[in-house]
Amino acid sequence: xxxxxxxxxxxxxxxxxxxxxxxxxxxxxxxxxxxxxxxxxxxxxxxxxxxxxxxxxxxxxxxxxxxxxxxxxxxxxxxxxxxxxxxxxxxxxxxxxxxxxxxxxxxxxxxxxxxxxxxxxxxxxxxxxxxxxxxxxxxxxxxxxxxxxxxxxxxxxxxxxxxxxxxxxxxxxxxxxxxxxxxxxxxxxxxxxxxxxxxxxxxxxxxxxxxxxxxxxxxxxxxxxxxxxxxxxxxxxxxxxxxxxxxxxxxxxxxxxxxxxxxxxxxxxx
Amino acid sequence: xxxxxxxxxxxxxxxxxxxxxxxxxxxxxxxxxxxxxxxxxxxxxxxxxxxxxxxxxxxxxxxxxxxxxxxxxxxxxxxxxxxxxxxxxxxxxxxxxxxxxxxxxxxxxxxxxxxxxxxxxxxxxxxxxxxxxxxxxxxxxxxxxxxxxxxxxxxxxxxxxxxxxxxxxxxxxxxxxxxxxxxxxxxxxxxxxxxxxxxxxxxxxxxxxxxxxxxxxxxxxxxxxxxxxxxxxxxxxxxxxxxxxxxxxxxxxxxxxxxxxxxxxxxxxxxxxxxxxxxxxxxxxxxxxxxxxxxxxxxxxxxxxxxxxxxxxxxxxxxxxxxxxxxxxxxxxxxxxxxxxxxxxxxxxxxxxxxxxxxxxxxxxxxxxxxxxxxxxxxxxxxxxxx
Numbered sequence: 001x002x003x004x005x006x007x008x009x010x011x012x013x014x015x016x017x018x019x020x021x022x023x024x025x026x027x028x029x030x031x032x033x034x035x036x037x038x039x040x041x042x043x044x045x046x047x048x049x050x051x052x053x054x055x056x057x058x059x060x061x062x063x064x065x066x067x068x069x070x071x072x073x074x075x076x077x078x079x080x081x082x083x084x085x086x087x088x089x090x091x092x093x094x095x096x097x098x099x100x101x102x103x104x105x106x107x108x109x110x111x112x113x114x115x116x117x118x119x120x121x122x123x124x125x126x127x128x129x130x131x132x133x134x135x136x137x138x139x140x141x142x143x144x145x146x147x148x149x150x151x152x153x154x155x156x157x158x159x160x161x162x163x164x165x166x167x168x169x170x171x172x173x174x175x176x177x178x179x180x181x182x183x184x185x186x187x188x189x190x191x192x193x194x195x196x197x198x199x200x201x202x203x204x205x206x207x208x209x210x211x212x213x214x215x216x217x218x219x220x221x222x223x224x225x226x227x228x229x230x231x232x233x234x235x236x237x238x239x240x241x242x243x244x245x246x247x248x249x250x251x252x253x254x255x256x257x258x259x260x261x262x263x264x265x266x267x268x269x270x
Numbered sequence: 271x272x273x274x275x276x277x278x279x280x281x282x283x284x285x286x287x288x289x290x291x292x293x294x295x296x297x298x299x300x301x302x303x304x305x306x307x308x309x310x311x312x313x314x315x316x317x318x319x320x321x322x323x324x325x326x327x328x329x330x331x332x333x334x335x336x337x338x339x340x341x342x343x344x345x346x347x348x349x350x351x352x353x354x355x356x357x358x359x360x361x362x363x364x365x366x367x368x369x370x371x372x373x374x375x376x377x378x379x380x381x382x383x384x385x386x387x388x389x390x391x392x393x394x395x396x397x398x399x400x401x402x403x404x405x406x407x408x409x410x411x412x413x414x415x416x417x418x419x420x421x422x423x424x425x426x427x428x429x430x431x432x433x434x435x436x437x438x439x440x441x442x443x444x445x446x447x448x449x450x451x452x453x454x455x456x457x458x459x460x461x462x463x464x465x466x467x468x469x470x471x472x473x474x475x476x477x478x479x480x481x482x483x484x485x486x487x488x489x490x491x492x493x494x495x496x497x498x499x500x501x502x503x504x505x506x507x508x509x510x511x512x513x514x515x516x517x518x519x520x521x522x523x524x525x526x527x528x529x530x531x532x533x534x535x536x537x538x539x540x541x542x543x544x545x546x547x548x549x550x551x552x553x554x555x556x557x558x559x560x561x562x563x564x565x566x567x568x569x570x571x572x573x574x575x576x577x578x579x580x581x582x583x584x585x586x587x588x589x590x591x592x593x594x595x596x597x598x599x600x601x602x603x604x605x606x607x608x609x610x611x612x613x614x615x616x617x618x619x620x621x622x623x624x625x626x627x628x629x630x631x632x633x634x635x636x637x638x639x640x641x642x643x644x645x646x647x648x649x650x651x652x653x654x655x656x657x
Binding site for chain 1: 290293324426
């Protein structure tokens with residue numbers, strides 16, 4: 001997998017991933033001379049960030065935290081590279097003055113703790129050798145306020161028995177929306193859905209696969225669904241009920257992203 | 271981001287610290303979608319107090335200041351002690367020495383030794399439309415709102431980078447379209463004195479990132495200073511507009527906006543919630559530093575009430591020199607008028623546990639920065655209560 005992130009500070013670094021699902025407070029959180037995580041509330045408490053690929057959502061706490069990254073770098077104790085989801089001022093300034101290779105725009109849960117990661121910040125890529133990335137679409141069909149969920153059959157290759165939207169791999173050089181329309185026809189037997197909005201991609205890591213999920217919301221004028229072999233049953237549910245279903249990874253996030261996504265230009269429905 | 275040939279050259283041939291400074295501005299600009307760097311006329315740096323910088327900050331600063339000097343007018347925020355009278359503040363010598371090293375680093379690169387959070391009161395203030403790179407949130411909001419100058423809310427390192435390059439990335443409040451009001455505020459109670467601070471504290475959490483517009487907000491420039499400082503503490507607001515009062519009010523409103531109401535009940539509630547202590551052992555007045563005019567007003571109040579509690583007053587060396595008689599009067603009545611430092615970065619905790627103050631910004635920061643309990647109250651009431 002070669003993940004395309006965005007460049008924050010140039011350079012290259014490789015090492016084992018160290019993942020924090022929580023924002024990191026650098027001042028008082030990491031010892032500026034050793035790199036040890038001294039914040040007792042941090043999920044990384046007691047570990048050492050030196051030489052690691054530090055992946056986390058963002059910084060928090062005092063802006064003086066930038067100087068901690070500088071102090072580490074000065075002593076050769078800095079992380080090998082930083083992978084931050086949201087580049088706040090603390091982390092941005094710290095990476096620049098500490099000259100630590102850094103990229104942003106990648107959620108930390110794309111990586112797994114301790115796997116070997118290569119960051120090329122000049123190209124803004126994050127590479128993990130044994131992981132393969134797949135583009136998939138997931139379509140939420142809406143009819144009178146209810147959303148269609150499908151339960152995956154036992155014949156499919158992945159996530160057997162889990163609930164999902166209409167979804168499928170993007171094949172060859174298909175454009176994503178093309179895949180979406182094709183899958184809606186095949187999996188639900190519905191034609192002429194009206195695109196409402198397109199969400200930002202959501203990332204779901206499963207073992208050595210990374211699914212880059214492209215979410216869509218469509219309005220449809222029927223609740224008649226014709227399933228194919230890929231699904232065992234379907235339900236029209238209220239949006240608030242989605243998280244209660246045992247779904248494929250990131251199902252609820254994908255729905256949220258679709259609903260809050262970029263609105264489609266004028267629906268083509270009459 | 272587009273760089274001019276001159277900027278490209280600086281990026282390649284500048285001293286190591288100049289290169290770092292320029293890289294920092296470019297990176298921050300790119301993250302925020304800025305298309306270019308624009309010149310600034312004035313940088314105001316925060317990150318001067320050893321209390322907040324600590325050893326990690328001091329280390330960076332000494333390294334950085336080795337091979338640069340400022341290219342534009344540069345002022346600096348308060349430090350953690352009165353540089354002439356720190357012996358009287360209960361501060362250990364090692365602490366003062368660390369602070370002096372920070373001062374020395376800034377001196378070396380040519381920073382004007384203002385040690386003030388009210389740089390707009392020292393010499394001619396910036397003009398309307400002038401681009402600045404200011405840190406210190408209370409000064410930023412004052413410059414944007416009351417003076418109509420343009421600055422984002424910089425941090426210490428970005429303001430320092432602007433000082434040594436004369437540049438800032440063009441985004442945020444440097445651009446017309448980001449200076450429009452997003453919400454109307456209707457103040458449904460009388461305002462005076464400390465209640466401007468309370469208004470700021472109360473309004474901040476209700477703003478949700480919008481720039482506020484007031485149909486009516488009476489009060490002096492000083493009142494707006496206290497209001498803005500408190501507002502910038504509880505929100506990321508860095509601009510407000512007042513009808514017929516602030517420079518940009520005419521074009522501030524576009525289309526329909528929602529209205530937030532602030533009532534007497536809101537003000538009483540914030541006063542109660544920020545009052546965490548009971549019996550104060552010092553009255554602290556500052557945050558932001560007092561103007562000469564305010565020092566004179568305090569001298570009059572002190573003469574009237576003759577408080578028995580220590581009274582620590584924070585001002586700039588500049589304002590002190592303009593109000594010599596008032597300073598003398600306050601000190602003769604047992605007060606202390608400190609310069610170079612300010613309420614919430616001062617070494618209060620060596621001597622005190624509970625501070626009584628009329629400052630909303632002070633009330634916001636004192637518990638975390640100085641480990642103080644706070645009594646938030648009108649100054650005249652505090653002086654009378656302790657007379």
